[in-house]
Structures are given as C-alpha cells and as structure tokens.
Amino acid sequence: MIEFRDVSFVHQNGVRALDGVSLRVDAGEFVALVGENGAGKTTLVKHVTGLLKPASGSVLVDGVDTRAASTAQLSRKVGVAFQNPDHQLFSETVEEEMSFALRNFGFPPEVVRERVSWGLELFGLGEYRRSSPLILSGGEKKRLTLACILAWDPQVVMLDEPTVGQDAIQKEKLAGTILMLKSAGKTVVVVSHDIEFLWPIQPRVVVMKGGRVVGDGPATAIMQDRDLLASARVAQPQLVEFYQELHRRPGTPFVHPLDAARWAEEAMLP
Amino acid sequence: MMWLSGGFIFRRGDSFYHRLDPRAKLLNSVLMFTTTLLARSIFEMVLVILFMVGLSAAATVLKRVARTMAFTALFSGFIFVVNVLFTRDLETSVLYAIRFIAIVVSTSIFFITTSPDELEQVMKMFRLPRDVVFAFVTAVRFIPVMMLDTIQIMDAQKSRGLELEKGNLIRRVRNMIPILIPLVVNSVMRSGELAEAMEARAYGAVPRPTSLLVYRATRADVGVVCAAVALFAIAAYSFYFVVPVRFP
Numbered sequence A: 001m002i003e004f005r006d007v008s009f010v011h012q013n014g015v016r017a018l019d020g021v022s023l024r025v026d027a028g029e030f031v032a033l034v035g036e037n038g039a040g041k042t043t044l045v046k047h048v049t050g051l052l053k054p055a056s057g058s059v060l061v062d063g064v065d066t067r068a069a070s071t072a073q074l075s076r077k078v079g080v081a082f083q084n085p086d087h088q089l090f091s092e093t094v095e096e097e098m099s100f101a102l103r104n105f106g107f108p109p110e111v112v113r114e115r116v117s118w119g120l121e122l123f124g125l126g127e128y129r130r131s132s133p134l135i136l137s138g139g140e141k142k143r144l145t146l147a148c149i150l151a152w153d154p155q156v157v158m159l160d161e162p163t164v165g166q167d168a169i170q171k172e173k174l175a176g177t178i179l180m181l182k183s184a185g186k187t188v189v190v191v192s193h194d195i196e197f198l199w200p201i202q203p204r205v206v207v208m209k210g211g212r213v214v215g216d217g218p219a220t221a222i223m224q225d226r227d228l229l230a231s232a233r234v235a236q237p238q239l240v241e242f243y244q245e246l247h248r249r250p251g252t253p254f255v256h257p258l259d260a261a262r263w264a265e266e267a268m269l270p
Numbered sequence B: 001m002m003w004l005s006g007g008f009i010f011r012r013g014d015s016f017y018h019r020l021d022p023r024a025k026l027l028n029s030v031l032m033f034t035t036t037l038l039a040r041s042i043f044e045m046v047l048v049i050l051f052m053v054g055l056s057a058a059a060t061v062l063k064r065v066a067r068t069m070a071f072t073a074l075f076s077g078f079i080f081v082v083n084v085l086f087t088r089d090l091e092t093s094v095l096y097a098i099r100f101i102a103i104v105v106s107t108s109i110f111f112i113t114t115s116p117d118e119l120e121q122v123m124k125m126f127r128l129p130r131d132v133v134f135a136f137v138t139a140v141r142f143i144p145v146m147m148l149d150t151i152q153i154m155d156a157q158k159s160r161g162l163e164l165e166k167g168n169l170i171r172r173v174r175n176m177i178p179i180l181i182p183l184v185v186n187s188v189m190r191s192g193e194l195a196e197a198m199e200a201r202a203y204g205a206v207p208r209p210t211s212l213l214v215y216r217a218t219r220a221d222v223g224v225v226c227a228a229v230a231l232f233a234i235a236a237y238s239f240y241f242v243v244p245v246r247f248p
Helices: A041-048 A071-075 A094-104 A109-122 A138-151 A168-183 A195-201 A219-224 A226-231 A238-248 A257-268 B022-038 B042-058 B062-087 B090-113 B116-125 B130-158 B169-175 B177-200 B219-241
Strands: A002-010 A016-025 A030-035 A056-061 A078-081 A156-160 A187-191 A204-209 A212-218
Touching (some): A016 A056, A071 A078, A078 A138, A109 A138, A168 A187, A212 A219, B022 B090, B042 B062, B042 B090, B116 B130, B130 B177, B169 B177
Parallel strands (some): A030 A204, A156 A187
Antiparallel strands (some): A204 A212
C-alpha cells in the first residue's frame, strides 16, 4: 500500500530529515512510528500525502508515485490528522468543518450529511454540531480532526500524535477506533511518543532515529529491546519493564511480556 | 515562502558582523541607505552595492542577501520599465532600479544580522516607550513562527482536498479562507497566551527593568562605521560638488 524506496529528504535549512529510508506498509497493516523529536516521523507522513516530495528515491502509495500525483489526489486515499488541530479548524460550525473535505472531494449532499452525523456520533461530538469548532476544548478539537479524516473513508489513516491532550477514557476510545479501522481493513499509521498507549494495541513498530529506520518489528519484540529504544530516546512500556525485571529472577511464571500484561490485568481486577 | 523569508529574517550567526554592536549595525545601515539616495550615477551605485556585498560576505549572509536581491529584482524590473516609459531616460531608469535593490539590501543586512533582543536594546536606547518596543520586537520575533504556521495550515488543508491553485481568481481568493482563519485565530490565541505568560513573569512590575546586555563599542564597530561614513562622504561630496558623468 505504501512503499518508501531509499528515500532521502533535506529541509531548506539543510537538515537531513530522511536518510535512505526504505519501508513497506501493506494494506490493512497497523504501524506505529516512534522515535525522538526530529527523527523524521512527521516528514515521513508528509511524503505519503505528497506534501513533501523525496529529494532522492521514491514513495509509492497504492502503486502511484507521489511525485506524479497532487496532494488532493493522494488525500482521497490517505487521510492525515496532523498534530495541532488549531491548524485546520476554520468553519463556523462543527458540522461545516466536518463536511469541508467531503465537499472538496465532491461527495453528494446526502452522503455528506450521513457521514457528518456518523463521525460526530462516533467521537461523541454530536452535542457540538452547531457550535463553533474554535470553542471546543483541546481534546475535543483533536477528536474533531480525527472525525474529519474518517468521514471520507480513506484507505490509509495516518494519525500524528493522536493522544496529545486526550484523557484516559478518550485514549481508550481512540485505541478502540484504531482497532476498528484495522478490522475494517484500513491501513493505519500512528506517529506517537505515547508508548503506554501503543503497547496494548500491539502495532508493528518502526523506530526512527536521525532520519533513518533503526528498528522494525512486532511490538513485543521491539518493546523488549531496551538498547534500541534507549538509542532512539523512547521509553519502554512499564509492563515490559516489569516483565523483564521479573524475568531476571529465577522461577518467573511468565514466558512472554503479554503473559505478564494479562497477569497484571487480572491481578488488578476486583 | 520560506525561501523568501530567508533573505529578511534573523538567523543566529557567528561572524564578526553578527558580533558588532547593534548600534553600529544600525548606523551602518542608515548610512548605506542614505548613500544610495545620494548616489547619482550608476558607478556610485555599483560602488555602494559592492560595499554591501562585501559586508554580506564578511557576515556570511551573502547567499541570503542574494535571495533578497533576486526577489527585489522583480520589483526593480517594474520600476525600470515604468521609468523608461515615462522618462525615456535609460540611465536614470537603470539607476532607480538599482537604487531600489540597494535600499532593500541595506535594511536587509541589518535585520538578518540583528537579533530581536539586540533590536529591543537599540530601540530602548532611543527612549521609545517600553510597551511599544516590546510589541514591535515581539511582532518581528513572531514573523518566522507565523510563516511556519502558515505552511503547516496549508499542509493540513491540502490534506483535506483543498486545491489552492485551482479555479479562477475569485475561487482562489476564497480558497485562502481556510488558511487565513486558522492563522488569525492562532495568532490571537498566541498573543493572549503570551500576554498571560509575560504577566506571570512580572512584566510591568517596575517601570525601568534592568538589562541583561550592556554594549560597548569595539574597534570592529568603529571600523565598519568609518568605512560607511567614508562611502557616505564620497557620495555626499559627489552629490553637492560634482556634476555626474553621463553616458552619451
């Protein structure tokens, strides 16, 4: 679905944001991009929507070279919710905000109404339908931007730091939404520093550092690699640390970090 | 847009020119600016521009000054055409076109080598009201931030299918609404947050706050100003006492 072939990119200020990145994300995969600030995660996302074009190498989205397509064309397939919701909200009402992209893509009015209602209900924003999006709280704005993206049903959903400003309940709901998208066959890419959020939903984890991919694999394998994560300034999930600590002691009952997770969950139940 | 801003906005540097006293840099720019107004021949104007190019090279900002010149050249071209049409005097038209570039470059060198903090100190030395100085310097400081905001907003809206280059003029102007509203809202929100943060850090608690930076003129300051004064003196002498040599 998405393929980076030896992609490099240098910003105008001379900073090499991507350095020979080769990465393949298949349709229906759920991938988390993690890494220190400035590792090139957001730059990678912008390449998928064609907002940035590679200096060398190529990026293919559903077989289409991003250099040969406009952002509007690519956006029909790839929905991106950027980090700061204030960078996109401008309409008079929440429902108009949600319908903006749908109208841009030429959806018929009845479909627009239907999708807007669906998105608002999904993210618990129905009561704000006729309110200004600018009066929403930070968390609500973030949810609105997600709803805006999902409204046009893109094949790929990319979320840049979706948990920022979200409380625990909303994070849980977001995790549920991501799993729902995954089960619906969508390709989901999440950029996040929130390891505790990513751990329970078990994505394929791609670790980035200095514009390079330095680690790639299932969450259980990557999250146990303390040195790799430390080199990319990513914290280990607490449960994995707990498991590794227990594993050093003789007679540990767990053979896998997920066993430890399950045990901890059961132990915490009343 | 960022390419263009590179020719106008301060970026930290470590050249001798960056380290000059901001008062010397201001005086130097004012002298260069005035000299360009006094220069009456292409030769003199080229001399001033060469001086500015030399300073830019010494300040390691030549590339960015060249961007400023390239951008200004578009307007200079317009000035040249209008002058040729109305005055029918090729030499004067060329002079005016070059003068415009020189004027912009003389101010550009000051702004790209002087930090907002230094600018603030210079303005305070002129006894301008503190609130006015603060508002001006903050506005300057936030220009690159707003440019970055604009790019991010454009990215976000383009990712929602907005095509800025599509349609006729009216449609294109309307397409700017999703860019301008978040930009204005963000700026207003940011200014409110900044005001609160400043008050929380005792802004306005005393009428005359102390300063972190104290400037003293060095030999380099005197040298650069003397060079600019010499150039100014030549241009002034030429302006008042020498009949300009004109090409046949």
